[in-house]
Amino acid sequence: MHGFTGEHGPGQRPGGWRRGAPFDPSRSAVPWRSSVAIAVIQMVGTGFAAHDQPARAGLGSGSAALLLAGPALLLMRHRRPGAVVVGTAVVTAVYLAAGYPYGPVFLSVVVACVTAIAAGRRIAAWSALGLLWGNHLLIGHWLYRWLPPGDDGPVGWGQELVVTAWAVAIVAASELVRVRREQWARERAEREAAARRRADEERLRIARELHDVLAHSISVINVQAGVGLALLDQDPEQARTALTTIKAASKEALGEVRQVLDTLRTSGSGTPGAAPRSPAPGLDRLAELTGQAADAGLAVRVEVEGVRTALPPGADLAAFRIVQEALTNIVRHSGSRNARVLLHYAPGELELRVDDDGPATGDGATGGGNGLVGMRERAAALGGTVEAGPRPDGGFRVRARLPFKSGREDPMRDKGGREGTP
Numbered sequence: 010m011h012g013f014t015g016e017h018g019p020g021q022r023p024g025g026w027r028r029g030a031p032f033d034p035s036r037s038a039v040p041w042r043s044s045v046a047i048a049v050i051q052m053v054g055t056g057f058a059a060h061d062q063p064a065r066a067g068l069g070s071g072s073a074a075l076l077l078a079g080p081a082l083l084l085m086r087h088r089r090p091g092a093v094v095v096g097t098a099v100v101t102a103v104y105l106a107a108g109y110p111y112g113p114v115f116l117s118v119v120v121a122c123v124t125a126i127a128a129g130r131r132i133a134a135w136s137a138l139g140l141l142w143g144n145h146l147l148i149g150h151w152l153y154r155w156l157p158p159g160d161d162g163p164v165g166w167g168q169e170l171v172v173t174a175w176a177v178a179i180v181a182a183s184e185l186v187r188v189r190r191e192q193w194a195r196e197r198a199e200r201e202a203a204a205r206r207r208a209d210e211e212r213l214r215i216a217r218e219l220h221d222v223l224a225h226s227i228s229v230i231n232v233q234a235g236v237g238l239a240l241l242d243q244d245p246e247q248a249r250t251a252l253t254t255i256k257a258a259s260k261e262a263l264g265e266v267r268q269v270l271d272t273l274r275t276s277g278s279g280t281p282g283a284a285p286r287s288p289a290p291g292l293d294r295l296a297e298l299t300g301q302a303a304d305a306g307l308a309v310r311v312e313v314e315g316v317r318t319a320l321p322p323g324a325d326l327a328a329f330r331i332v333q334e335a336l337t338n339i340v341r342h343s344g345s346r347n348a349r350v351l352l353h354y355a356p357g358e359l360e361l362r363v364d365d366d367g368p369a370t371g372d373g374a375t376g377g378g379n380g381l382v383g384m385r386e387r388a389a390a391l392g393g394t395v396e397a398g399p400r401p402d403g404g405f406r407v408r409a410r411l412p413f414k415s416g417r418e419d420p421m422r423d424k425g426g427r428e429g430t431p
Contacts, residue, residue, distance in 0.1 A: 039084050039085075040083065040084065040086065040087065041084060043083070043120075044080045044081070044083045044084050045080070047079070047080045047083060047116055047117060047120060048076070048077055048080035048081075050113050050116060051076045051077075051079065051080065051112070051113045051114055051116055051117065052073065052076055052077070054112050054113035055068065055072070055076060055109075055110060055112040055113060055114060056068065057112075058110050058111060058112035058113070059110040059112070062110040062111065065108055065109060065110040065111070066107060066108035066109050066110075068109065068110070071107065072104070072107070072109045075100055075103060075104040075107070075109070075114075076104070076114060078100045079097045079100050079101065079114070079116075079117025079118070079121075080117055082096045082097050082100070082117070082121070083097070083117060083120060083121060086120070086121055086124045086125075087124065087128075090121070090124050090125040090128040090130045090133070091125055091130035091133035091134075092133075093121050093124070093125070094118070094121040094122050094124070094125040094130065094133055094134050094137045095133055095136065095137045095140070096121075097117040097118045097121040097137070098118055098121075098137035098138065098140050098141045099140070100117070101114055101115060101117065101118050101141055102140065102141055102144040102145075105144065105145060105148060106144070106148055115175075118137070118138070118141060118179075119179055121134075121137075122134045122137065122138060122179050122180070122183050123179075123182065123183045123186055125137075125183075126180075126183035126184060126186065126187050127183065127186045127187045127190050129187075131187075134180075134183060135180065138176050138179060138180060141176070142173065142176050213386065216383075217330070217383040217386060217387065218265075218330075219266065220380065220383055221330045221333055221334055221337075221380075221383065222262055222265040222266055223262060223266070224334065224337050224380060226258045226259065226261060226262030226265075227262070228305065228337050228340050228341050229254065229255075229258040229301050229302075229304060229305045229340070230255050230258050230259060232305040232306060232340060233251040233252070233254045233255045233258070233304065233305065234251070234255060236248070236251040236306075237251035237252050237255070254301075254304040254305075258301060258304075261301075265290070268289075289322060289325075289326045290326065290329050290330075291320065291322070291325030291326060291328070291329050292320065292325055292328050292329055292332075292352070293325075294329065295311060295329070295332065295350075296311075298329070298332065298333055298336065299311060299336075299350075302336045302339075302340065302348070305340050306340075306346055307336065307339060307340050307346055307347070307348055308346060308347050308348070309336065309347075309348045309349070309350060310347075310348070310349050310350070311349075311350045311351075311352070312349065312350070312351050312352070313351075313352045313353075313354070314351065314352070314353040314354065315353055315354035315355055316354055317352070317354050318354055320359065320413055321413050321414060323390075323391060324359065324391055324411050324412075324413040327387040327388065327390070327391060327393075327411060328352075328359060328361055328409075328411055330383075330384075330387060331361055331363075331384050331387060331388070331395065331407070331409050332350055332361060332363060334380045334381075334383065334384055335350075335363035335384075335407040336348060336350075336363065337380065338380060338381075338405075338407075339363075339365045339405075343365045343367055343368070343404075343405060344367060344368045345365040345366040345367055345368075345404065347365065347366060348363065348364065348365045349362075349363070349364045349365075350362070350363050351363075351364075357412055357413060357414065358410060358411065358412050358413070359410075359411045359413060360408070360409070360410050360411075361407070361408070361409040361410075361411070362406065362407070362408050362409075363406070363407040364400070364404060364405070364406050364407075365404050365405055366403060366404040367399075367403055367404040367405055368403070368404075381395070381397050381407075384397070384407070384409065388409050388410070388411060391411050391412060391413070392412050393409065393410045393411040393412055394409070394410050395407065395408070395409045395410075396408045396409075
């Protein structure tokens with residue numbers, strides 16, 4: 010059998026079952042090594058078995074031809090498994106009808122049956138075994154009078170029970186091989202599907218990170234570049250400040266992009282234990298974020314309600330990116346120069362609320378665009394939600410709910426439970 014001889018065919022079948030695997034009927038390579046081994050076993054083994062069965066017909070050229078016919082048919086067992094299992098059963102039936110000694114002649118039938126059932130030719134395999142069993146029953150209890158050897162008698166029913174048990178065992182083993190083959194195919198397909206899902210999720214995560222980093226930083230750079238150009242002649246010192254802000258924002262953007270690319274490179278190399286060289290941003294950098302917004306002309310006030318707790322890394326990063334994207338949208342699309350950020354801590358949940366008074370100056374403030382899609386994806390990955398839209402009293406509001414496992418209280422929280430950042 011291929012499973013024991015290491016013979017493999019090229020390629021892979023699209024159904025998830027590896028082409029060239031044991032018992033795969035689509036294999037193009039002829040299994041000559043295993044077939045030759047079976048032929049040797051049948052020839053040599055039958056010769057030894059004949060010494061203990063002097064009453065059976067003697068071995069000769071006829072027996073040799075039948076003993077070699079089965080392995081010869083096995084050369085085609087992967088291309089024509091149904092025909093081969095029937096053919097080997099017929100050859101074995103003729104061998105038994107000729108009165109030759111019992112022995113490993115059944116090995117060809119066993120291999121052909123296992124291959125056929127594993128390949129889905131179950132009816133052919135069962136029919137072939139039924140044919141062989143019925144043939145043995147007829148010879149042993151009726152046809153033995155006219156078949157060699159001449160002094161042969163009827164076969165005992167105890168031997169028939171052994172033959173029946175042998176046939177059932179072959180069918181059971183073949184069905185087990187078939188079930189295992191289907192299980193391996195399903196497991197392989199599930200592993201490949203899971204790998205594709207992980208790759209897709211990683212691509213989406215990296216796309217969100219790059220969008221958030223670049224959108225925020227480029228928005229700040231764009232605003233400050235406009236300020237610098239407008240004041241270059243009238244107020245060179247203010248233009249210098251704008252250029253300094255551009256330099257700092259671009260440096261930070263390059264650093265965060267490098268971190269994202271390092272993470273991508275590490276995950277692609279499969280190096281165990283590798284980790285980003287710098288920690289992911291979180292709400293501890295909120296003051297830095299509001300400072301960048303102030304440089305772009307947006308005054309941000311931050312308020313904290315409830316018991317401020319340390320967030321898990323995933324929730325901390327999501328909260329930071331949601332606030333960052335909301336402020337970026339205000340800078341780009343709102344006519345308001347003031348924004349409010351509320352962090353409301355509840356047991357196992359953080360609520361974020363980012364408000365501006367508007368009015369909107371572009372389509373980005375209406376709830377469309379990749380930025381708001383990224384917010385919702387980040388929140389959904391944690392089991393939370395994001396709502397964004399105009400307020401009834403004017404302006405725009407982004408509201409996010411992020412559940413998390415409760416951690417320790419943040420020692421930097423002020424005693425009043427609220428903090429303000431002008």
